[in-house]
Structure formats: C-alpha cells, structure tokens
Amino acid sequence: xxxxxxxxxxxxxxxxxxxxxxxxxxxxxxxxxxxxxxxxxxxxxxxxxxxxxxxxxxxxxxxxxxxxxxxxxxxxxxxxxxxxxxxxxxxxxxxxxxxxxxxxxxxxxxxxxxxxxxxxxxxxxxxxxxxxxxxxxxxxxxxxxxxxxxxxxxxxxxxxxxxxxxxxxxxxxxxxxxxxxxxxxxxxxxxxxxxxxxxxxxxxxxxxxxxxxxxxxxxxxxxxxxxxxxxxxxxxxxxxxxxxxxxxxxxxxxxxxxxxxxxxxxxxxxxx
Amino acid sequence: xxxxxxxxxxxxxxxxxxxxxxxxxxxxxxxxxxxxxxxxxxxxxxxxxxxxxxxxxxxxxxxxxxxxxxxxxxxxxxxxxxxxxxxxxxxxxxxxxxxxxxxxxxxxxxxxxxxxxxxxxxxxxxxxxxxxxxxxxxxxxxxxxxxxxxxxxxxxxxxxxxxxxxxxxxxxxxxxxxxxxxxxxxxxxxxxxxxxxxxxxxxxxxxxxxx
Numbered sequence: 001x002x003x004x005x006x007x008x009x010x011x012x013x014x015x016x017x018x019x020x021x022x023x024x025x026x027x028x029x030x031x032x033x034x035x036x037x038x039x040x041x042x043x044x045x046x047x048x049x050x051x052x053x054x055x056x057x058x059x060x061x062x063x064x065x066x067x068x069x070x071x072x073x074x075x076x077x078x079x080x081x082x083x084x085x086x087x088x089x090x091x092x093x094x095x096x097x098x099x100x101x102x103x104x105x106x107x108x109x110x111x112x113x114x115x116x117x118x119x120x121x122x123x124x125x126x127x128x129x130x131x132x133x134x135x136x137x138x139x140x141x142x143x144x145x146x147x148x149x150x151x152x153x154x155x156x157x158x159x160x161x162x163x164x165x166x167x168x169x170x171x172x173x174x175x176x177x178x179x180x181x182x183x184x185x186x187x188x189x190x191x192x193x194x195x196x197x198x199x200x201x202x203x204x205x206x207x208x209x210x211x212x213x214x215x216x217x218x219x220x221x222x223x224x225x226x227x228x229x230x231x232x233x234x235x236x237x238x239x240x241x242x243x244x245x246x247x248x249x250x251x252x253x254x255x256x257x258x259x260x261x262x263x264x265x266x267x268x269x270x271x272x
Numbered sequence: 273x274x275x276x277x278x279x280x281x282x283x284x285x286x287x288x289x290x291x292x293x294x295x296x297x298x299x300x301x302x303x304x305x306x307x308x309x310x311x312x313x314x315x316x317x318x319x320x321x322x323x324x325x326x327x328x329x330x331x332x333x334x335x336x337x338x339x340x341x342x343x344x345x346x347x348x349x350x351x352x353x354x355x356x357x358x359x360x361x362x363x364x365x366x367x368x369x370x371x372x373x374x375x376x377x378x379x380x381x382x383x384x385x386x387x388x389x390x391x392x393x394x395x396x397x398x399x400x401x402x403x404x405x406x407x408x409x410x411x412x413x414x415x416x417x418x419x420x421x422x423x424x425x426x427x428x429x430x431x432x433x434x435x436x437x438x439x440x441x442x443x444x445x446x447x448x449x450x451x452x453x454x455x456x457x458x459x460x461x462x463x464x465x466x467x468x469x470x471x472x473x474x475x476x477x478x479x480x481x482x483x
Contacts, residue, residue: 026298060327
C-alpha cells in the first residue's frame with residue numbers, strides 16, 4: 001500500500017460514516033398514521049353536477065358514500081358517523097369513476113357505477129342491494145322490499161335502512177314509496193326532492209296516487225292474464241282496452257291471473 | 273425486526289403489513305425526505321407509498337408475495353412516487369437546515385453537545401447529497417445511507433447491477449470533490465435538473481466530477 005492511499009482511505013471511512021449518520025428516522029406518529037390510513041382506505045372529493053354539488057367517497061372497490069354536505073368537515077363527520085371510518089380529502093375523483101358517476105347523478109340510467117357497501121349491517125346491505133335492482137322509472141313499496149329480502153315484517157326497518165342509504169341516487173332509494181300511493185320520506189333533501197327525481201325518471205305520480213286513492217293495487221292485462229305493480233313496464237305498455245284493475249292479490253287470483261315475473265307483485269309462495 | 277417478512281405477509285396480510293411498516297418506516301421516510309425538500313410533503317409521499325404497497329399486496333397472488341424483496345420493492349415505490357411528485361410539483365424552496373433533532377439517528381439520550389455536532393454533520397451531508405444529480409443521489413442514499421446491497425439497489429432502481437455500481441462510484445467521486453472544495457458546491461438544483469429527462473452521459477458525468 002502506498003502512502004498516498006492512506007489519507008484517501010481514512011477520508012473514505014469518514015465519508016462512509018457521515019453518510020450512515022445522515023440516515024433520517026421517520027417522525028414518531030408516522031407508523032400510526034400509515035396503519036390508520038390502511039385501515040380506512042376511503043378518499044373523497046366534491047363533484048359538480050346539474051343536480052348540484054355532492055361529496056363522493058370512494059375506495060378501490062367503488063363509491064362508498066355520497067352526500068350533499070355544506071363543507072368538508074360536515075361530510076367527514078357524517079361519513080365517520082355513518083360508516084365508522086375516516087375519509088381523506090383528495091383533489092379530484094379518479095376519471096374512470098367521475099365520468100359514469102356524473103351521468104348517474106344526473107339521471108342517466110345506463111351509467112354503471114361500482115359501489116362498496118362495507119361498514120353497514122347485513123340487513124342494510126340486503127335492503128340496498130335489493131333496491132339497487134328497482135328499474136329506472138318504476139317504484140316499489142317499502143313492504144315489497146321487506147318481503148323480497150325475506151323479512152316481510154321489517155317494513156319500518158326497511159324505511160330506516162333506506163333513510164340512511166349512504167349512496168343515494170346510485171342506489172335508487174327514491175324508488176321505494178309507500179303502499180298508499182304517497183311517496184314517503186327522503187334523506188337527500190326531503191319528499192319534494194324525491195318527487196322531483198321520480199318525475200324526471202318518468203314515474204306518473206299523480207296517476208299512482210289516484211289509483212291508490214281508488215284502492216287499486218295491481219294492474220292486469222286480459223290478453224296475458226298477468227297482473228303487475230302499477231309502474232312495472234309490462235303493466236304500462238298494456239293498452240287501455242285490455243287493462244284490468246285489482247284491489248288485492250286474492251281478487252287477481254280469483255280472476256285467474258298470475259303475478260308478473262318481473263315486478264313480482266306478491267310473494268312466490270302465495271303465487272304457487 | 274420480523275423474520276421471514278414475505279411469509280408473514282402471505283399468511284396474514286394485516287399483521288404482516290404492520291411489521292413491514294414498523295421495519296421500513298425509516299427507510300421509506302428517509303428516501304422520500306432525500307428526494308423531496310419539504311418534510312411535510314415527504315411524509316405524505318412516504319405514507320402514500322405504504323398505502324399503495326398495502327393495496328398492491330391485496331391483489332398479489334401468494335407466490336408473488338412469498339418471492340417479494342421488501343426493501344427493494346418499497347424503495348422502488350417511494351422513489352417512483354417522489355419522482356412523480358416532483359414532476360407534477362417542482363420542489364418548493366424549504367431551507368435544507370430544516371432538520372429536527374428527532375430526525376437524527378441516535379440510540380438513547382445523547383449528550384446535547386454531541387447532538388449539536390452530529391446535527392451539523394447531518395445537515396452538511398444532506399446539503400452535499402442534495403447537490404448531486406438525482407440519479408447519483410438515489411444511488412448513494414440507497415447504497416451508503418440505507419445500506420442496500422448492489423443486488424437490492426439494482427432491483428430498487430430497475431437497472432443492471434453494473435450500472436448502479438457505476439452510479440454509486442461516480443456519486444462518491446462527486447461527493448469527495450465537493451468535500452475537498454466546499455466553496456465549489458454546485459448551486460442548488462433547479463426544477464429542470466430535478467426532472468432529469470434522461471440520465472447524464474458519461475462525458476457529462478465526468479465533466480461534473482472534474483468541476
């Protein structure tokens with residue numbers, strides 16, 4: 001080893017030591033903050049639509065909540081209270097989500113939006129999943145949802161679950177109405193808003209109300225001998241000449257009619 | 273330390289992930305901090321790196337998790353995120369001596385005087401490293417600050433082993449040159465340098481080493 005290499009080696013050792021010593025440690029709360037975020041992976045951002053401004057929370061599974069909060073704090077508090085976890089504000093919604101979601105919020109029935117229903121009870125999930133299948137432009141009674149999910153006596157609980165629907169408009173809780181023809185309550189802006197959304201979808205609300213007032217529950221067609229809920233698309237394309245009205249399921253059965261397989265106006269075992 | 277971290281992750285993602293975060297928090301934070309001046313932003317980027325890592329793990333098949341090299345994998349995630357961040361928002365001018373005592377590595381309570389000396393060393397080294405082009409800064413940080421092997425370094429930077437070896441070598445040469453002539457420290461990096469659209473050519477690198 002030549003002498004001029006020795007200072008060089010000494011310096012290298014020092015430099016190496018200095019580099020090792022310059023290693024930084026994460027702040028004290030870092031690990032906890034990371035684990036918290038992983039436990040609550042929802043983000044949220046506002047979206048402007050023709051129906052107003054909404055805050056939308058989402059995660060990798062889909063949209064998890066929509067609300068018309070006045071500001072971020074209100075939305076965060078509501079979200080945490082409703083779903084028991086935290087949502088983190090981000091600059092904007094991912095584009096692949098924003099486009100179909102805006103169309104859906106503005107009433108486009110074809111827009112497909114993925115949703116995440118974690119953080120709610122299994123009963124609430126059953127109610128919302130069933131409600132999600134009610135077609136655009138049609139309505140179902142609360143009792144219908146209760147019966148369809150196998151809990152025919154839980155009509156009020158269905159109402160409560162729908163009132164707390166975390167994803168209104170995407171899950172169309174506004175399409176669930178009272179059996180007496182009145183439209184019932186609505187979480188996102190009250191009954192007037194519900195009436196407006198249903199009218200925009202083409203639901204003939206005054207007609208439904210006069211049917212209900214006359215005690216008519218079902219409509220049938222004398223060409224097919226099938227009876228339906230009044231807003232079922234099968235009932236609505238029946239011409240006036242062939243339209244038959246029924247006040248109860250028993251009356252329909254007595255007339256030799258069977259229930260529609262699309263809108264399922266009565267429970268399967270009654271039909272059998 | 274968690275032994276057999278990949279197996280732990282494969283068996284129980286949530287418990288294994290907590291281990292992963294505890295073991296690698298300093299690494300991920302340190303890398304973000306070295307690439308991004310603002311320590312608040314660096315912390316956010318480091319957190320984001322772990323969140324992305326967690327989501328990615330959730331979608332990996334088991335054999336891929338078992339074959340994982342956590343250090344190199346995490347380093348790659350945080351370096352890419354830092355680069356994206358700098359691309360979108362060129363670094364804000366936060367003074368380099370914004371290093372707090374808690375961020376200086378130490379074992380147990382230290383003599384305050386000793387702490388001051390150490391702190392000065394850390395600040396000086398941070399300034400020196402910051403003067404390096406990002407490519408060399410990454411290589412030196414991983415190899416000589418975080419103690420990566422060359423094979424881990426190559427995996428983290430997604431480049432051949434010999435290329436990263438020469439990056440480390442040139443980076444060290446630049447550092448030594450700066451140490452010998454502190455007044456000749458290159459000016460603080462500009463946004464354009466930070467972007468580094470392509471690595472410097474050999475001639476440019478050697479030119480810088482001679483400067």
